[in-house]
Amino acid sequence: MAPATTNSGITTDEASGERHIPESTRADGSKRKAIKIRPGYQPPEDVQVYKNRPAEAFRERGKRIGIPGAASAQDEKPDQGSAASNKNAKRREARKKAKAAGDGEGEGEAKADATATTQDGQPKAEELDPEVEREKKARSLKKKLKQAKELKMKKDGGEGLLPEQIAKVIKINELIRELDALGFDADGEPKTETKDDAIEGSENKK
Structure with a gap:
């Protein structure tokens, strides 16, 4: 049976109990020497992460069942959003109408001024003095x-x-x-x- 290898690549010799990283071959074909690991040393890769079992169980339960009351809140949100969007739409419509009315008045005044100018006639070009x-x-x-x-x-x-x-x-x-x-x-x-x-x-x- 092959000795177990940890995440960091450390292998424990069953006969002697010594730990080491076995030799390996680099990409260029050269050999890496085996590295002995001193007793008691544990690299970060091999440190087990603490897990809170009750918290894990509650988290898994929430994924399966869902959070109580979340469904009703989600059902209410579309109605609230639609009401707010309706108000915003009405305000935008009112602004557009007001702007259109203002532009219409401005165009009317401009047309009236243009008509008055046309009726009055443009000033005659100055006649050139022959002298x-x-x-x-x-x-x-x-x-x-x-x-x-x-x-x-x-x-x-x-x-x-x-x-x-x-x-x-x-x-x-x-x-x-x-x-x-x-x-x-x-x-x-x-x-x-x-x-x-x-x-x-x-x-x-x-």
Whole structure:
């Protein structure tokens, strides 16, 4: 008969009464030597857990029969839960209705404001003043003409210009004509009525 082995692997020799852990083989094939256990030593794995028999019996009985009164409490819980859930559902419904009513009023006010705005009409776009537009265009042409004249002076001084700069110089006469058409002189200043123009204007009036 093979000697009994404890949970920790300790074996007791029946002949000598000595306890030891027999030698074993590791995963790599090497051998573990047998370990002698001193008398009286008991490893934690071999310590028996204390069991209270009356408590164990009562616990087992409760599993089989159940706790007295637990069934009635479980039967009452669904009713209580349903009542509470009904109250919560009613409150949620009331909140939804109140919110819907508030949103409806807000939408009505917004629609009323939109209708009033439509009836009143949007403010008319500001009419562009031709005189302001003419002066604005003249300022732009004056700036371009000034740059072109500066480039022409550089060219006359023997300085080399880029192709786009030469193109600006070529447009000097065109810029002057555009300014003249707007009623400005070559310097970008408003033209003053000359004596001949005044005489011609007076004759036309006659």
